[in-house]
Amino acid sequence: MRDVYIIGVGMTDYYYRKSPMSDVSLGQVAVYNALKDAGIKNKQVQSVYTGEMPGLSGSICFGQQVAITLGMGGVPMMNVESACSSSALAVNLAAKDVAAGVTDISMAVGVQNISAHRTSGTAFSPDLNNPEAMQGLTMPGLYSMRARRYMENFGATSEDIALICVKNRRHAMNNPRSQFHDPLTVEQVVNARSISEPLTLLMSCPNVDAGAAVIVATKEKAMQLGTKLIRILASEVTSGIFTNGFRDMTWMEITARGAKEAYEIAGIGPEDIDMVECHDAFAINEFLYSEAMGFCGHGEGVEFLRSGGSDYGGKVVFSPRGGLLSCGHPTGASGAAQIVEMTWQLRNEAGAMQVPDCKTAMTHVTGGGVYGTNNSVCTINILSS
Amino acid sequence: MAEKTTKVDEQKQVIYHPDFFKIPEDGGAPYLVASKCRNCGQLWFPNLRACPECWSDAFDDAPMERAGKLYVYTISNVPQPGLKAPLAFGYVDFPNGIRVGAQIDVPPEQMKDIRIGMDLQVEAGVIREDKDGVKTVSYVFRPVAASKGGK
Ligand SMILES: [Zn+2]
Numbered sequence: 001m002r003d004v005y006i007i008g009v010g011m012t013d014y015y016y017r018k019s020p021m022s023d024v025s026l027g028q029v030a031v032y033n034a035l036k037d038a039g040i041k042n043k044q045v046q047s048v049y050t051g052e053m054p055g056l057s058g059s060i061c062f063g064q065q066v067a068i069t070l071g072m073g074g075v076p077m078m079n080v081e082s083a084c085s086s087s088a089l090a091v092n093l094a095a096k097d098v099a100a101g102v103t104d105i106s107m108a109v110g111v112q113n114i115s116a117h118r119t120s121g122t123a124f125s126p127d128l129n130n131p132e133a134m135q136g137l138t139m140p141g142l143y144s145m146r147a148r149r150y151m152e153n154f155g156a157t158s159e160d161i162a163l164i165c166v167k168n169r170r171h172a173m174n175n176p177r178s179q180f181h182d183p184l185t186v187e188q189v190v191n192a193r194s195i196s197e198p199l200t201l202l203m204s205c206p207n208v209d210a211g212a213a214v215i216v217a218t219k220e221k222a223m224q225l226g227t228k229l230i231r232i233l234a235s236e237v238t239s240g241i242f243t244n245g246f247r248d249m250t251w252m253e254i255t256a257r258g259a260k261e262a263y264e265i266a267g268i269g270p271e272d273i274d275m276v277e278c279h280d281a282f283a284i285n286e287f288l289y290s291e292a293m294g295f296c297g298h299g300e301g302v303e304f305l306r307s308g309g310s311d312y313g314g315k316v317v318f319s320p321r322g323g324l325l326s327c328g329h330p331t332g333a334s335g336a337a338q339i340v341e342m343t344w345q346l347r348n349e350a351g352a353m354q355v356p357d358c359k360t361a362m363t364h365v366t367g368g369g370v371y372g373t374n375n376s377v378c379t380i381n382i383l384s385s
Numbered sequence: 386m387a388e389k390t391t392k393v394d395e396q397k398q399v400i401y402h403p404d405f406f407k408i409p410e411d412g413g414a415p416y417l418v419a420s421k422c423r424n425c426g427q428l429w430f431p432n433l434r435a436c437p438e439c440w441s442d443a444f445d446d447a448p449m450e451r452a453g454k455l456y457v458y459t460i461s462n463v464p465q466p467g468l469k470a471p472l473a474f475g476y477v478d479f480p481n482g483i484r485v486g487a488q489i490d491v492p493p494e495q496m497k498d499i500r501i502g503m504d505l506q507v508e509a510g511v512i513r514e515d516k517d518g519v520k521t522v523s524y525v526f527r528p529v530a531a532s533k534g535g536k
Pocket of ligand 1: 422423424425426427436437438439440441
């Protein structure tokens with residue numbers, strides 16, 4: 001297998017409430033920006049993978065709608081969906097093409113225009129083939145139960161959970177693409193209206209619209225283009241394992257398994273990671289995932305946060321862009337958006353968000369809730385400069 | 386599994402799902418049915434096409450005890466489209482080692498009394514109603530004391 005490098009990234013802003021452009025335009029802006037960033041032309045891209053959730057938008061052949069009128073037609077284009085992981089999967093597939101020698105340059109695109117297709121005030125839920133969804137379970141409901149059990153097992157409080165929101169908002173205030181720039185206080189977060197007890201509105205990621213694109217290539221192409229070499233050390237995808245038993249809802253089995261595999265592929269450990277963009281769709285997640293990824297022990301997430309371990313100056317910076325909590329979650333686009341922002345960090349181009357001396361970084365995005373599993377999917381990408 | 390729901394009468398009601406939720410015709414208490422792999426003995430709920438562990442496709446019905454302990458719960462204030470808030474949902478751990486998630490069917494004013502570890506038991510209740518008024522009847526959890534006398 002050949003080593004794979006990121007040669008170009010591009011994205012739109014994270015538009016809260018209403019995207020100023022259509023679904024296709026969100027994708028085209030991201031693709032245009034990524035091509036420009038790479039310094040290549042449309043026809044140099046040899047395959048295109050697009051992550052978007054047609055279950056939300058009703059789209060058909062979405063990636064082709066984005067890329068064909070940009071003059072990129074004639075190459076393989078495939079559309080991939082696995083909920084919030086969709087475009088992280090697209091990056092994985094594009095990287096595989098290059099690694100396997102099928103292409104020298106491939107592109108991954110992620111788009112979601114949630115506001116154009118969705119009624120506000122309703123909660124995302126697994127589909128009704130799932131007996132728990134039939135019973136009314138929603139994604140906020142599932143994470144609320146993880147939060148309640150975490151509080152029960154480890155004595156964490158709502159105030160502890162709110163500190164994640166406060167930290168990630170502080171980070172987002174430096175992110176020009178986020179539309180959430182007002183600081184948050186613990187009181188505001190705890191007293192916001194309840195979505196699913198014990199989680200409040202401000203402990204849940206907002207729905208936003210965005211597009212993001214990532215172009216990957218061989219080392220030879222990357223060197224010809226003169227881009228700073230950002231290598232994909234690991235691009236790991238796994239799926240949930242079904243069980244009916246009494247599993248511990250505070251232990252994120254699929255993430256722990258995925259992270260272990262990703263570290264092995266990359267040949268590194270959590271001590272080598274300088275920053276993480278994690279799937280903080282709900283505030284409890286950062287505790288759960290910092291533990292599952294091995295940055296601290298099970299049940300030690302609160303202490304890890306309170307001691308500054310997951311912030312600037314600590315062991316690893318969690319969500320320097322502001323995370324899903326304070327950038328918002330354009331579901332199908334989030335996996336690629338994390339990789340775009342992580343690439344800027346590794347190039348030392350992240351402006352006021354810059355993590356000092358950022359050499360190795362990780363993105364993590366799960367997705368879906370097929371009953372009897374921790375999550376349906378988990379995608380982890382580790383990059384290094 | 387066959388179809389997810391089956392029409393039971395003319396009253397615009399469906400049962401979810403007759404394969405794993407039984408309402409005895411003699412008026413006996415409703416109960417859940419797990420399915421036990423004939424080859425490896427693993428229990429599953431609900432019934433599956435084949436055993437995920439050993440790939441055998443031979444199962445025996447394993448009726449479950451009605452009462453279990455609440456592992457965790459939430460009260461949803463922003464429910465799925467078409468469901469009414471507040472909606473309590475919880476996972477109950479049953480003596481056979483199976484965990485089942487379902488609505489905790491208590492009036493909103495009693496939701497504050499829901500506690501991790503409390504005893505809940507399986508009853509029949511309406512879990513959703515579509516826009517044409519078709520009700521889905523399925524398993525719900527109610528506190529053991531409050532359930533005395535049945536529904
Ligand atoms: Zn078996």
